[in-house]
Amino acid sequence: xxxxxxxxxxxxxxxxxxxxxxxxxxxxxxxxxxxxxxxxxxxxxxxxxxxxxxxxxxxxxxxxxxxxxxxxxxxxxxxxxxxxxxxxxxxxxxxxxxxxxxxxxxxxxxxxxxxxxxxxxxxxxxxxxxxxxxxxxxxxxxxxxxxxxxxxxxxxxxxxxxxxxxxxxxxxxxxxxxxxxxxxxxxxxxxxxxxxxxxxxxxxxxxxxxxxxxxxxxxxxxxxxxxxxxxxxxxxxx
Numbered sequence: 001x002x003x004x005x006x007x008x009x010x011x012x013x014x015x016x017x018x019x020x021x022x023x024x025x026x027x028x029x030x031x032x033x034x035x036x037x038x039x040x041x042x043x044x045x046x047x048x049x050x051x052x053x054x055x056x057x058x059x060x061x062x063x064x065x066x067x068x069x070x071x072x073x074x075x076x077x078x079x080x081x082x083x084x085x086x087x088x089x090x091x092x093x094x095x096x097x098x099x100x101x102x103x104x105x106x107x108x109x110x111x112x113x114x115x116x117x118x119x120x121x122x123x124x125x126x127x128x129x130x131x132x133x134x135x136x137x138x139x140x141x142x143x144x145x146x147x148x149x150x151x152x153x154x155x156x157x158x159x160x161x162x163x164x165x166x167x168x169x170x171x172x173x174x175x176x177x178x179x180x181x182x183x184x185x186x187x188x189x190x191x192x193x194x195x196x197x198x199x200x201x202x203x204x205x206x207x208x209x210x211x212x213x214x215x216x217x218x219x220x221x222x223x224x225x226x227x228x229x230x231x232x233x234x235x236x237x238x
Contacts, residue, residue, distance in 0.1 A: 021081035021089050024096065028074025035067040069099030117142030123223045125231065130195040135160070136212075137183070137205040140227075154181045154189070190232065197232045 073095040080088035117140040124147075127133075133143070134152040139160040144151050153160060158170040158180060170176055181189045190197065190212070201209035206220075206228050213220045213230035220230045 021077045021092065024089075024092055025074045025077040025081065028070045028072075028077060028096065032067040032071040032074065035063045035070070066099065070096070073099060118146050119225060120223065120227055121146040123225075123227075124198070124229070125221070127198060127231075128196065131198055131231075132193065132195060133198045133200065134181075136186075136199055136201040136209055138200065138202045140200070150179055152179045152181060154183055154186050156183050191235050193232075193234055195234050197234075199230050199232055201228050202226055 073092055076088060076095055077092040079085070080092055120140050121143060124133075132152065133147065133149070134154060135143075136154050137156070137160060139151070139153050139155075139162070141162065155161070158167045161167070161180075170180065176182060190199075199209060199212065203226055209228055209230055210220050212232070216230075216232050218230055218232060220228055222228050
């Protein structure tokens, strides 16, 4: 009975090794294929990861290296399945995260910089005293922290603030609290400012930003990473 139980346990372990190797090999091949396809369409990287044109070559090369690494892990897993070798399977499982962490670290850093409000803050122009920052249908959540000042948001429903509670409260509250401006009051609010306003926008509102800037004869500046800005003078100012 003991020998039978031991045989069953060994058989279960062998099946686990085979199934794990197959799963890892499939994941490696699929991951390598997705990365290879993504690297073939740089504009997808530019839009989805907010990667700047100057860094596309680096990111494309990174995708190629990751694809090769994942494919190598898939090959090792296939060998482990074919030879039923537990040590080869452990090597494949160790190679998988090693490739992601070492080869992919630069990609993680680029992605984090693209998403970080600190990068945006560093790219903002030097502002004169009393210049207010407002966001047109967008809200970089870390910007008030890095700027150490409040930021106004021009919005339809407050969804840019990424809080269901705030959206719910705005539906129940009239007028809205200072700093949250309904879009239908946008022009009146901008005209009421007695100081310059640096207006920020993302791709979804860049056309509106250009229209607002054109009406005030000021340029629109591309900050990179999917952000644009326009420095609007105070009405009646120089």
